[in-house]
Amino acid sequence: MQQQASTVRPPIRVVLVDDHPVWRDGVRADLGRGFEVVGEASDADSAIAGIRELAPDLVVCDLQMPGGGGLAVVRACAPRTRIVMLTVSEQERDLLDAVAAGAVGYLTKATPAGELRDALRRAAAGEPVFSPSLAMLVLGEFRRLARQATGADPLTEREREVLQHVARGYAYREVGERLHIAPKTVENHVRNILAKLQINRRQELVRYAIEHGLA
Amino acid sequence: MERSVLRGLAVFRWLAWTWMALVLLLARRALERPLAAVLLVGVAFAVTVWATRLLRRDPARLCSSHVVGVEVGTALALQVADGVVYRAPHVFTGEQPLGVAWPIAAVLSAGVAFGPGVGAATGVVLGAGRAVSSLAAAAPPPVEVVPSGLEPVWLLSLVTTTVLYALAGGVGGHAMRLIRAGERRITAAERELARAHAREHVARRLHDGVLQTLALVERRSDDPVLTAMAREQDRDLRRLLFGTPVDTPARELVEELRAAGARVEAAHGLRVQVLAPDDLPALTGPVRAALVGAVGEALTNAGRHAAASTVVVYLEPHDGRLFCSVRDDGAGFDPARVVPGVGWSRSITGRIEEVGGDVEVDSAPGRGTEVRLRVPA
Numbered sequence: 080m081q082q083q084a085s086t087v088r089p090p091i092r093v094v095l096v097d098d099h100p101v102w103r104d105g106v107r108a109d110l111g112r113g114f115e116v117v118g119e120a121s122d123a124d125s126a127i128a129g130i131r132e133l134a135p136d137l138v139v140c141d142l143q144m145p146g147g148g149g150l151a152v153v154r155a156c157a158p159r160t161r162i163v164m165l166t167v168s169e170q171e172r173d174l175l176d177a178v179a180a181g182a183v184g185y186l187t188k189a190t191p192a193g194e195l196r197d198a199l200r201r202a203a204a205g206e207p208v209f210s211p212s213l214a215m216l217v218l219g220e221f222r223r224l225a226r227q228a229t230g231a232d233p234l235t236e237r238e239r240e241v242l243q244h245v246a247r248g249y250a251y252r253e254v255g256e257r258l259h260i261a262p263k264t265v266e267n268h269v270r271n272i273l274a275k276l277q278i279n280r281r282q283e284l285v286r287y288a289i290e291h292g293l294a
Numbered sequence: 295m296e297r298s299v300l301r302g303l304a305v306f307r308w309l310a311w312t313w314m315a316l317v318l319l320l321a322r323r324a325l326e327r328p329l330a331a332v333l334l335v336g337v338a339f340a341v342t343v344w345a346t347r348l349l350r351r352d353p354a355r356l357c358s359s360h361v362v363g364v365e366v367g368t369a370l371a372l373q374v375a376d377g378v379v380y381r382a383p384h385v386f387t388g389e390q391p392l393g394v395a396w397p398i399a400a401v402l403s404a405g406v407a408f409g410p411g412v413g414a415a416t417g418v419v420l421g422a423g424r425a426v427s428s429l430a431a432a433a434p435p436p437v438e439v440v441p442s443g444l445e446p447v448w449l450l451s452l453v454t455t456t457v458l459y460a461l462a463g464g465v466g467g468h469a470m471r472l473i474r475a476g477e478r479r480i481t482a483a484e485r486e487l488a489r490a491h492a493r494e495h496v497a498r499r500l501h502d503g504v505l506q507t508l509a510l511v512e513r514r515s516d517d518p519v520l521t522a523m524a525r526e527q528d529r530d531l532r533r534l535l536f537g538t539p540v541d542t543p544a545r546e547l548v549e550e551l552r553a554a555g556a557r558v559e560a561a562h563g564l565r566v567q568v569l570a571p572d573d574l575p576a577l578t579g580p581v582r583a584a585l586v587g588a589v590g591e592a593l594t595n596a597g598r599h600a601a602a603s604t605v606v607v608y609l610e611p612h613d614g615r616l617f618c619s620v621r622d623d624g625a626g627f628d629p630a631r632v633v634p635g636v637g638w639s640r641s642i643t644g645r646i647e648e649v650g651g652d653v654e655v656d657s658a659p660g661r662g663t664e665v666r667l668r669v670p671a
Contacts, residue, residue, distance in 0.1 A: 105510050143501060167505045188509035189528070189565075211606045215569040218610075222573065246569060247664065248606030248621040 090115040091203045094133060096126040096152060097141040097165070102188075106139060106165070109192040113200070123151040130156045137203040142166040142173055142185070150177050157181030163202045174213065175220055178273065179280035184208025206251075207269045214246035217276060224279055233275050241268040295477050299470060300356050303402055304349050310395035311335075311342045331379040334372055338396055341368045357407035366404055366416055369397035373423035394424075394455070401459050405467030413463025421456025428452060497535040505531060522560055529556060544574035547582050551607055554590040558605075562597025564622075570609040575616055575671035584645040585618060585669050588653075591641045592620040592665045600624025600663055615651075616671045621664040626657045642667075 091114050095103045098121045107116050118133045120126035122144060130138055130152070138156065142149040142164050150173060153162050157180060164177050164185035174185055183202045186195060187210070202208045221234050221242075234242070237258070244254040251269075255262040318325075318335050325331050341364060348356050355361055372393030397420045405413020508531070511524040529552070548570045555566030577585065589607060596602040602624030610617045642665060643653045651669035 099506055102506060102510060105514055109513070143498075167501060167509055188506065189512050189525075191513065211567060211608070212569055215571065215608070219571040219573070222571065243608075243610070246606075247608045247619045248567075248604070248623070253661075 091137055091200065092117045092133070092135045093199070094118040094120065094126070094130055094135040094138045096120045096123075096138060096144070096149070098122060098144045099141075102141070106195075109195055110199070111196065113196070123148060123155075126152050127155045130160055135160065137199060138162040139165055139199065140182075142177060148173075150180065153177050153180040153182045157183075161202055161205065163199060163208055175216060175276070176280065178213065178217070179277045181277070184210070185213055186210060187212070206266055207273060209245050209269055211246050211248050214242050217272065218242050218246060220276065220279075233279060234272065238268050238272050238275075241265055242272060245269070295473050296470075297353055299406060299473060300349055300353050303356075303399060303406065304346050306402070307342045307345060307396070307399040310399050311338055313395050314338060314393060325379055327379045330375060334375055334379070334393065337368055338372060338393070341365055356403070359407075362400075362403050362407045365400040366420070369393070369400035369420055370423045373397055373420050374427045376424065376427050378427070398459065398462050401463040402466040405463040405465075406470040408467070409471060410464040410467030413465075413467035414460040415463070417459030417461065417463035418456055421452070421459045424455055425452045500531060500535060505535075518563055522563070525559065526556065544570075544576055547574065547577060547586070548609070550582070550586045551589055551609075554586060554593060555605075555607065558590070558593040558597050562594075564597050564602050565604045566593060566607065567605070568607045568609075571611070573611060574609060575611050575614070577616060577669065577671055581649045581651070581669050581671075584649045584651070585616070585667065588642045588645045588665075588667060589618065589620055591645075596620070596622035596624055596663065600626065602662065611671070612668070614671060616669050618667040618669070619664055620667075621662065623662045626659050626661045626663050628659055629655055629657055 090112070093110065093114050093116050095106055095116055096119070097103050097106070100121070103119050103121075110116065117135055118129045120129050126138075126140065138152070138160055140149045140152050140162055143166065149164055149166075153164070156162060162182045164174065164182050165188055166174060166185060167188050178185065183205070184198070184207050186198055186208065190198070198208045218239070221239075224233055240258060241254055244257060245251075249257065251262050251265045255265045258265070314335055318331055322328060345356060345361065345365065348361065376393055401413060401417045401420060404416035505528060508524045508528040512521055512528065515521050515524070533549075548568060551568045551570075555568055558564065559566050593605055593607070596605045600622050602622035605620060605622040608619040608621070646653050646667055646669060649669060651667060654666040655663065656666065657663035
């Protein structure tokens with residue numbers, strides 16, 4: 080099946096960004112056929128330069144790196160380039176910033192090889208890769224926003240349902256079946272949620288700047 | 295900050311003394327007892343010099359009862375003697391009193407050293423000293439100088455001085471108290487910040503090194519024992535680095551669920567993810583025990599019967615209750631063919647219903663299983 084896919088379609092061109100060479104080796108080995116690692120970088124600056132030059136289909140980027148890290152790469156290259164964040168810790172708020180800045184998703188480094196390949200293939204096709212823990216983090220963020228803001232809840236009932244199902248461990252296909260909507264619709268909901276997250280993060284930044292006399 | 299206040303006070307003391315010396319110089323012809331006046335100004339000079347020296351060598355002593363006592367004593371002497379050194383009764387004739395400014399420094403000192411109460415009291419004492427001195431000098435008041443109609447004005451002047459002194463002492467003391475409290479808070483915050491920095495530094499190092507290596511071992515090892523060990527170490531280290539130091543009941547629940555997950559992981563070789571938000575409601579002891587027990591059962595089922603590889607335990611506050619979902623990607627089953635009340639359903643449903651919660655099970659062959667629990671919070 081996988082071989083078939085790789086013979087039919089050209090391999091997905093990937094740039095790996097991680098400050099640990101051992102890690103890059105590991106991920107490269109895990110990717111196997113179907114992917115072609117066209118470039119590697121160990122810091123944000125060289126990653127940004129490399130991505131601009133190579134124009135890969137997908138960037139797999141560590142969130143925590145010395146000197147700015149993954150967030151800088153996302154800010155510079157997303158959403159033109161599809162970037163999946165690979166992180167060790169799931170509870171980082173940086174993650175929300177990275178996702179809000181336009182990363183298509185994120186995966187923990189403990190993700191098994193098969194799952195990783197599958198998720199990266201979906202990400203390369205433009206599908207937002209939402210893990211349960213990211214959905215959880217986003218839900219918490221919106222709940223916080225709803226508590227703070229006097230206005231209406233930023234999420235629609237449907238969007239919240241979609242997020243909750245993803246957080247409970249359902250794949251998009253399964254979420255669609257359970258909510259009686261098409262998987263594409265689920266994907267659109269996720270995209271809308273991400274857009275709202277971006278808007279809210281940006282608004283919050285602006286508010287922060289005004290409150291602290293930076294604007 | 296406290297140092298700057300004391301320095302400001304020293305400057306004020308010198309200005310007040312200079313003013314006093316100037317008054318002495320200009321009013322020398324009006325003096326009844328010039329020698330006493332010069333002596334007093336000299337004593338005030340000595341105290342001013344002494345206080346300035348202390349500021350350089352041992353500023354803490356400026357707030358000791360000894361030093362403040364000497365200062366207040368000198369101020370009181372100046373107040374009481376004021377009436378004596380002038381050709382009485384100077385208050386009514388509008389002469390510039392000798393020691394009206396310098397004592398303010400003493401009042402402020404008392405306030406700064408011992409708080410607004412003592413500051414205000416010192417102000418009252420010094421103001422009263424002035425009143426006594428004026429009264430002594432004025433008695434018996436020469437009729438042509440003090441028509442009886444002027445008396446209220448004269449009294450008012452004395453009262454005003456007293457009130458102003460008391461206000462200066464009170465406000466000075468209060469301001470100092472605020473400054474000290476602010477300073478304490480700043481020091482505490484700085485210390486906390488330094489601690490957080492140190493922690494973050496360690497976390498970052500371990501994060502970049504050890505956690506990465508553990509994750510690599512977890513993913514790349516074919517040895518299940520090694521994988522399990524790496525996962526366990528990973529979890530422990532993570533808790534140490536990112537775990538909330540504050541022990542809230544909700545956090546304890548999450549920790550207990552994680553521990554249950556770790557046991558099932560070790561026993562059945564699957565991955566358990568416990569996802570909980572920060573704003574979980576607190577549960578009572580029995581409800582918590584029931585929930586942890588039920589989730590443990592559901593996890594064991596996923597590992598033992600469903601041959602699942604991943605389980606997500608998801609928690610969420612919901613309408614004043616706690617919602618918990620345990621979802622596996624295992625074999626699933628047909629709920630219609632499972633006789634209610636038998637086996638797992640009793641161990642889960644029984645526990646939850648006993649504490650006033652309810653249970654829903656969602657499963658289909660080949661589609662995994664989700665157990666949904668709602669318990670009162």
